[in-house]
Every structure is written in structure tokens, then in C-alpha cells.
Amino acid sequence: MTSRSKNLSDIRGIQTRFLPKLKKLGIETVKDLLLYIPIRYEDFSKIYTIEDLIPNQEATITAEVLSIQSRNTWKRNLYLVEAELQDTTGTIRATWFNQPYIKNILAPGRRANFAGKVTQSKKTGEIYLSNPTYELVSEHMNHETRHTGRIIPIYKETKGLTSKGIRFLIQPALKEEIDIPDIIPNSIQKTLELPDVQTAIQTVHFPDTIEDALSAKRRFAFEDLFLLQIVTLRERMKIAAKKAHSIQTDISFIKSLLETLPFELTESQKRSLWEIIKDIEREFPMNRLLEGDVGSGKTVIAGIAALATSKSGFQSVLMAPTEILAQQHYRTLTTLFKEQEVNILLLTGSEARMRYDSDLESILTKSEAKKAIENGSASIIIGTHALIQKGITFKHLALVIVDEQHRFGVEQRATLEREKTFAPHFLSMTATPIPRTLSLTLFGDLDISLITELPKNRKPIITKAIPDTERTTAYNQIRAEIKKGRQAFVICPRIKPTETEGPLSAREEQMLSIKTVTEEYEKLSKHVFKEFAVGMVHGKLTPKEKEQIMKSFAKNEIQILIATSVVEVGVDIPNATIMMIEGADRFGLAQLHQFRGRVGRAEHQSYCFLFSQGNSDATKKRLKAIVEAKNGFELAEYDLRLRGPGEFLGTSQTGMPDIAMKAIQNPDLVKEARTLAYKTLKSNPTLSENSALKERLIQFEKEIHFE
Numbered sequence: 180m181t182s183r184s185k186n187l188s189d190i191r192g193i194q195t196r197f198l199p200k201l202k203k204l205g206i207e208t209v210k211d212l213l214l215y216i217p218i219r220y221e222d223f224s225k226i227y228t229i230e231d232l233i234p235n236q237e238a239t240i241t242a243e244v245l246s247i248q249s250r251n252t253w254k255r256n257l258y259l260v261e262a263e264l265q266d267t268t269g270t271i272r273a274t275w276f277n278q279p280y281i282k283n284i285l286a287p288g289r290r291a292n293f294a295g296k297v298t299q300s301k302k303t304g305e306i307y308l309s310n311p312t313y314e315l316v317s318e319h320m321n322h323e324t325r326h327t328g329r330i331i332p333i334y335k336e337t338k339g340l341t342s343k344g345i346r347f348l349i350q351p352a353l354k355e356e357i358d359i360p361d362i363i364p365n366s367i368q369k370t371l372e373l374p375d376v377q378t379a380i381q382t383v384h385f386p387d388t389i390e391d392a393l394s395a396k397r398r399f400a401f402e403d404l405f406l407l408q409i410v411t412l413r414e415r416m417k418i419a420a421k422k423a424h425s426i427q428t429d430i431s432f433i434k435s436l437l438e439t440l441p442f443e444l445t446e447s448q449k450r451s452l453w454e455i456i457k458d459i460e461r462e463f464p465m466n467r468l469l470e471g472d473v474g475s476g477k478t479v480i481a482g483i484a485a486l487a488t489s490k491s492g493f494q495s496v497l498m499a500p501t502e503i504l505a506q507q508h509y510r511t512l513t514t515l516f517k518e519q520e521v522n523i524l525l526l527t528g529s530e531a532r533m534r535y536d537s538d539l540e541s542i543l544t545k546s547e548a549k550k551a552i553e554n555g556s557a558s559i560i561i562g563t564h565a566l567i568q569k570g571i572t573f574k575h576l577a578l579v580i581v582d583e584q585h586r587f588g589v590e591q592r593a594t595l596e597r598e599k600t601f602a603p604h605f606l607s608m609t610a611t612p613i614p615r616t617l618s619l620t621l622f623g624d625l626d627i628s629l630i631t632e633l634p635k636n637r638k639p640i641i642t643k644a645i646p647d648t649e650r651t652t653a654y655n656q657i658r659a660e661i662k663k664g665r666q667a668f669v670i671c672p673r674i675k676p677t678e679t680e681g682p683l684s685a686r687e688e689q690m691l692s693i694k695t696v697t698e699e700y701e702k703l704s705k706h707v708f709k710e711f712a713v714g715m716v717h718g719k720l721t722p723k724e725k726e727q728i729m730k731s732f733a734k735n736e737i738q739i740l741i742a743t744s745v746v747e748v749g750v751d752i753p754n755a756t757i758m759m760i761e762g763a764d765r766f767g768l769a770q771l772h773q774f775r776g777r778v779g780r781a782e783h784q785s786y787c788f789l790f791s792q793g794n795s796d797a798t799k800k801r802l803k804a805i806v807e808a809k810n811g812f813e814l815a816e817y818d819l820r821l822r823g824p825g826e827f828l829g830t831s832q833t834g835m836p837d838i839a840m841k842a843i844q845n846p847d848l849v850k851e852a853r854t855l856a857y858k859t860l861k862s863n864p865t866l867s868e869n870s871a872l873k874e875r876l877i878q879f880e881k882e883i884h885f886e
């Protein structure tokens with residue numbers, strides 16, 4: 180058996196009681212253990228003398244134990260071990276909590292290294308070592324120390340297995356004959372000055388210098404980035420090898436269509452549209468992400484691409500994450516294209532309708548709708564994401580547009596690619612601003628079109644965190660806006676006192692102060708704003724009821740809409756100018772930004788008022804971020820720092836955040852990885868010359884499960 184798959188229990192020095200703990204950390208083989216890369220290092224390489232120690236420094240000393248005692252402290256029921264340590268320059272005290280066995284190890288007269296923080300007592304000013312790592316040493320310092328007197332690796336830990344414990348287990352594993360193949364071609368290692376895998380494994384765990392450690396870490400970071408680039412490039416090549424219907428767009432038609440729109444496209448809308456038109460003209464599938472901040476006008480671009488597709492005699496499908504959005508897209512496209520002879524079909528879980536040619540609309544049964552899709556009479560099909568899960572056959576689908584999703588799943592794609600000969604063109608749309616290093620890493624297989632500016636008619640939204648004492652002032656401002664003809668949203672975190680739109684903990688359930696839609700509706704419709712039409716929408720209503728309310732709101736038959744997060748994404752009511760958010764502390768930053776994006780969608784000055792019960796520092800910081808961030812990009816950077824890439828991108832369940840983190844830390848390496856992956860695949864598309872790389876990729880694809 181090679182040690183690549185060798186069991187951990189076969190290694191002397193690794194006791195079986197550690198196995199379950201290692202497993203918790205994802206370590207099941209010797210190879211896993213060796214490739215368990217430290218998250219950071221502490222430099223204890225210099226041995227200090229006791230007289231040189233200064234408060235707050237992290238340091239290692241070599242000292243003899245003069246005395247050691249233990250006692251229970253009266254405070255917090257802690258068990259304290261205290262030792263008096265001495266070297267040739269002086270003495271110092273060391274303390275440990277709740278580790279009684281230390282008394283047996285550090286018997287008086289023993290010499291050891293002690294590494295830890297030099298702490299200063301607030302009361303007496305005396306300095307002592309608090310909770311130092313210790314390691315017995317023989318008369319002469321040797322190089323075998325693992326925890327002190329050197330650069331110390333710190334690992335991600337688990338209950339009952341500290342970094343120190345992990346170091347204990349890695350040491351014997353490192354002595355095994357390691358048979359880990361080097362998947363990075365030699366030439367690349369040379370170009371990038373990366374250590375080979377054997378060296379890297381040794382130095383990543385027990386480096387002599389910080390430089391060595393970082394160079395080893397860089398190698399492993401490159402390895403992941405390189406593998407990911409190979410995966411995405413191969414995905415790209417696979418798609419490019421497929422055939423797609425070539426959509427020939429009549430440019431003069433597009434020009435005349437743009438004349439009929441109620442606004443002029445922004446420069447970046449035009450550029451994005453052009454990139455899409457060029458892409459769908461080709462005979463292999465487009466795979467493109469259209470990225471633009473909330474309100475930047477992505478829908479119209481997607482709509483024009485769909486119309487062009489239908490002009491060439493093919494079908495397109497536009498998928499939205501919610502029914503409300505699907506209905507809205509249907510309204511938007513039927514209005515924008517009211518002069519066009521195109522059949523637009525809306526199909527959701529609860530209804531089906533088709534707008535024929537220019538202005539004839541009829542309600543269809545589900546099976547009629549399916550038939551219209553099958554026989555090709557429906558040309559632009561709008562529905563929820565769920566739509567495609569249900570066995571629908573298209574006559575000749577050529578374009579798939581997915582709203583509010585930055586990546587379209589491989590499986591979802593497969594359901595739409597039932598037609599063997601031709602694959603559809605794909606366009607996803609997202610308002611999540613993704614920093615370039617990240618998008619190169621995570622979306623290397625996608626081409627990206629960016630809408631970089633908002634339409635000219637927009638004014639920055641005025642955002643304010645408002646204390647409860649000024650609630651009346653805020654209500655008065657809403658009243659004034661409505662009298663001017665505008666409309667307002669009021670967002671509440673919950674539906675009814677006992678019902679929620681998302682899961683809440685027991686403690687949260689008790690916090691009855693959380694605003695609910697139904698209570699706010701009572702209060703605002705019967706008292707505060709009884710002179711206006713007030714409506715309410717939430718997830719418990721039927722799709723028909725939701726549609727009815729959204730429609731009345733769109734027509735300004737309702738002036739104030741009280742809602743849960745059902746209106747979070749995409750909802751487009753250009754006449755609304757006030758977004759009032761109750762319990763703002765209960766929403767994430769990205770969510771708040773999406774809510775705010777529901778206003779400021781036309782020329783009117785708009786406002787976003789944030790109310791919150793929470794008053795912690797974290798809450799204040801977050802609200803400050805949303806008040807100050809001018810656009811989604813600034814907020815995204817903040818959010819990324821705050822929560823890490825996994826939460827930010829919604830990929831926390833996959834292996835991606837870890838790689839994303841590496842990408843953020845090594846932007847230059849991302850570009851290198853991309854170029855080198857391209858070269859590697861170009862010279863050897865099947866990777867037949869590098870079987871180790873080929874084998875590793877299979878494993879890697881499982882680890883990241885790319886969805």
C-alpha cells in the first residue's frame with residue numbers, strides 16, 4: 180500500500196483516539212494530513228532571555244522550572260496551574276487554566292521551551308507568561324522542537340484537537356515515505372519559482388523561515404487556482420465544441436426598436452447588448468454573465484436579445500426566481516414590445532397566459548401552454564426557475580436567460596439541452612458585484628458583460644438610519660411624498676407575530692418587538708395613513724393575490740405597500756420613492772441593498788429609511804456601511820471582508836470559498852494560473868501526458884462540486 184492511501188492508524192505516533200477528531204477536520208488519510216495546510220504562522224523562532232521580555236510580545240524562552248503548584252481559583256471555578264521559571268537572566272511566572280496534568284510534566288528541575296504571550300498584570304504591573312505552549316528540551320537545543328523556538332504553524336482546530344495536537348500528529352506522518360505526485364508541470368514550477376511538492380509539504384508545516392512557509396503556501400494556493408482554471412477552461416471548451424443555432428440579428432431592426440423605447444440605453448447597456456448579439460450569432464453556445472447593479476437596466480437588454488431570437492424564428496426562455504418577478508417581466512416585455520409581432524407566454528405554477536402579436540392576450544390552461552411551447556407558437560417564454568424542472572419540450576429553443584443568478588447549474592443546463600444536436604445560448608443576470616479577481620477565479624468559464632453605470636435620469640438615493648424617536652418625522656415625509664404623487668414600500672421582517680418568512684431561533688421568537696407585516700398593516704392602514712390606499716404582500720398569499728396587489732401597486736391604486744422580503748429582488752416600480760425598512764438589523768447587507776434598489780428607479784429623488792431594534796456595535800457598523808456605500812460594489816467589498824466569500828456568494832456549502840479566499844489574497848497568481856492552465860490544455864488537451872494531474876482533477880471536481 181502506498182502512503183497516499185495509507186491509513187492514519189498504520190502510523191506509529193498517531194493514536195486511534197485522534198482519528199474521529201481528524202475526520203471532523205476532513206482528514207482521513209496520511210495524504211490528507213500532510214496536505215492539511217496551516218492557516219497562519221506564529222514566529223517563535225527567536226529565543227528570548229527573561230530579562231528582555233516586554234509586555235504583549237509573543238516570545239519563546241528556554242527556562243528551568245523552579246516550582247509549580249495548582250489551585251482552584253475562587254473566580255469562575257477555574258483550576259489554575261502556576262509555575263516559577265528561571266533562566267540565567269531572571270525569573271518569570273507562567274500560568275495555565277484547567278490543565279492539571281501540566282504539573283506532572285513540568286516537574287521542578289525540568290528544562291523546557293515556553294512560547295506564548297507576555298502578559299502584564301493590571302493590578303501589580305508584573306509580567307507573566309499566560310497559557311504558554313511548552314516543550315521539554317534536553318541540555319542542548321536541538322532542531323526537533325515542534326511547538327517552540329521556531330516558526331509555529333497554526334491550523335484550523337476542532338474540539339479536543341488543538342494546533343499543538345495537530346503538530347504532534349503531523350510530525351510522524353512527515354517521516355513516512357511520502358508518495359504524493361507532483362501535479363504541477365516542472366516548467367511551471369520553474370517559471371513561478373514554486374517549491375516541488377515534497378519540499379513544500381515539509382516546509383509548510385515546519386518551516387525554518389517565514390519566507391519558506393509563505394513560498395510553500397503559495398505553491399498550494401497556486402495548485403488550487405490552477406486546477407480550478409483547468410476545470411473552467413475545459414468547461415468552456417466543452418461548450419464551445421457544441422453546436423448552437425446562429426441568431427442573425429438585423430441591426431437596422433434593433434436600431435428602430437431602440438427608437439421605440441421610452442429611454443435611451445446607457446453606453447454600457449449598448450455595449451452589453453452588442454456583446455450578446457455578437458455571441459448568439461456564432462454557431463456555438465454563448466455562456467455569458469450580465470452583471471449590473473440594482474436598477475441598472477438588465478431586463479431590457481435580455482428582452483431585446485430574446486426578441487432578436489424570436490425574429491430569427493427561434494424560442495427563448497426567461498427564468499425568474501419568484502412568481503412576482505416572472506409576472507413583472509411579462510408585463511415589462513409585453514409593454515416594451517407592444518408594437519412587435521411576437522407571442523410572449525407567461526407560465527408559472529399558478530397560471531398561464533399568452534400575449535399574441537401585439538395586443539391580444541388570452542388565459543391558457545397549463546396543457547395549452549405546454550402545447551404552445553412544443554409547437555413553437557410561443558416565442559418568448561417567461562416563468563419561474565421551477566418551470567424547467569417540469570418536463571417541458573421546446574420546439575426550437577435557442578436562448579436561455581436566467582435572472583438573479585450568477586451561475587447556472589450544470590444539471591439545470593442539462594435539462595434544457597435535451598435536444599441532442601443544438602445547445603441553447605445561455606445568459607445569466609446578477610446584481611451581485613463580483614470583484615474581478617473573484618470572477619476570474621469562480622467564473623472563468625463565463626464571459627462577462629458589465630453594466631457599469633445607472634441610467635442618466637437617476638439621483639443617488641438618500642439613506643438614513645432613523646432612531647425610533649423620529650418615526651413621526653419619517654411618516655410625515657412619506658405623507659409629503661405621496662401627496663406629490665409618489666409611492667412607498669414598508670418592509671417588515673415577519674408576517675404575523677408567530678409566522679416568519681425565514682427560520683428564527685427560539686430566542687428571536689420571543690422578541691415580540693419585531694415588526695410584522697400584519698401588525699404594521701393594521702396600524703398604517705387604519706391609523707397613520709388612513710387617507711391613503713395601503714396594501715400588504717407576503718409569501719403566504721396565493722400567487723394570484725400577490726399578482727393582484729403588485730399590479731395595483733404598479734398602477735398606483737395602492738400608495739403604500741407593506742411587504743416582507745418577497746419584494747427583495749427585481750421588483751420594478753419606478754414611481755416608488757420611499758423604501759422604509761423595519762428591523763433593518765435583521766437583514767444582510769446585500770439584502771438591504773436589494774431592498775434599497777426597489778426605489779430610485781426613475782428621475783425622482785428617492786429615500787431609504789432604516790429602523791432597527793438592535794443597537795449593538797455590529798448593527799451600527801452594518802447600518803453605517805449601507806448608509807455610506809454609494810453603490811453595490813463598495814458594499815460588496817465590505818460584505819466580503821465581513822463575511823468571507825462563501826456567505827457573500829452563497830457558496831458556503833461548497834469547497835469554493837476556500838479557493839475564493841486564496842484568489843483574493845493572490846490576485847497575481849490568479850492571472851498566472853489562468854494563462855498557464857490555458858497553455859497546458861492547449862499543448863495537451865486530454866492531459867494524457869500528466870496522469871497525476873488528470874487523476875487529481877477528478878478528485879478536485881468532487882471537492883468543489885461546481886453548482
Ligand code: ADP
Binds near residue numbers: 474475479635636780
Ligand atoms: P435591474 O438591472 O435591476 O434588473 P431593470 O431592468 O428592472 O433593472 O430596470 C430598472 C428600471 O430602469 C426599469 O424601470 C427600466 O424600465 C428602467 N431603465 C432601464 N434602462 C434604462 C435607461 N437606459 N434609461 C432610463 N431608464 C431605464
Ligand code: MG
Binds near residue numbers: 478582749
Ligand atoms: Mg432585475
